[in-house]
Amino acid sequence: EDQVTQSPEALRLQEGESSSLNCSYTVSGLRGLFWYRQDPGKGPEFLFTLYSAGEEKEKERLKATLTKKESFLHxxxxxxxxxxTYLCAVQTLTGGGNKLTFGTGTQLKVEL
Amino acid sequence: EPEVTQTPSHQVTQMGQEVILRCVPISNHLYFYWYRQILGQKVEFLVSFYNNEISEKSEIFDDQFSVERPDGSNFTLKIRSTKLEDSAMYFCASSYGTGGSSGGYTFGSGTRLTVV
Incomplete structure (x- = not known):
């Protein structure tokens, strides 16, 4: 069974204090790893898709990286x-419907 | 920017009643999905739909659930006889392709279903 584990569950940062969120996954065959942002009461908002180990993508203050076992959102x-809340999800090579399997998310709070 | 539109934003229904959740996916998208999120839990896949048929469904998506694309723009989720445990936020999503290369899956803002 595909599993996605995110850590930490919650993270509190001061403005300007850089950090990383972790997403570790166990899947039969990875087709893509997705990062989403979710605001309270809203749907997930797409950030990145990563396909292969070593791949990196950036958007403003965010950078996502991928290894064979985990992904980081810096x-x-x-x-x-x-x-x-930052959500990680995987899409696998099995199944015909392109479903995403999500982790439980990391709730990020950035304070002044 | 194109968006996925869901109605209603909040629905309260009595246990045993039928509900229909409605979605208007992005117009040129070909793949449609329903996910749900029980309060405080992870987003869970329910069903995917392509070329007017279900392409994959989860164990959650039992005989009480059905999906339909009644016309060229709407995509609906029907729950025939709601249970208390069906209370959740239901998200519709759509995508142009099967992976993330076309910008990922675009999610709607959700319908909060409360079964009393």
Missing amino acids: ITAPKPEDSA
């Missing part, structure tokens, strides 16, 4: 508006 000099 947040550089975060601002209060980066506060949200």
Whole structure:
């Protein structure tokens, strides 16, 4: 069974204090690893897709990296508006419907 | 920017009643999905739909659930006889392709279903 584990569950940072969120996964065959941002009461908002080990993608203060067992979401000099829950999800080579299997998320709070 | 639209945003229903959750996916997308999120828990896959048929469904998606694309723009999720445990946020999503290369899966803002 595909498993996605995110850590930490919650993270509190001061504005400007860089950190990393972890997503470890166990799947039969990885097709893609997705990062989403979710604000309270809203749907997940797409950030990145990573496909192969060694791949990196950046968007503003966020950078996602991928190894064969885990992915990291690095947040550089975060601002209060980066506060949200960050979700990791995997899509595997099995199954015909392109489903995403999500982790439980990391709730990030950035304070002034 | 194109978005996935879900209605209603909040629905309260009595146990045993039928509910229909509605979604308007992005117009040029070909793949459609329903996910749900019970309060405080992870987002869970329910069903995917392509070319007017279900392409994959989870164990959660039992005979009480059905999906339909009644016309060229709407995508619906029907729960025939709601149970208390069906209370959750239901998200519709759509994608152009099967992976993330086309910008990932776009999710709607959700319908909060409360079964009393």
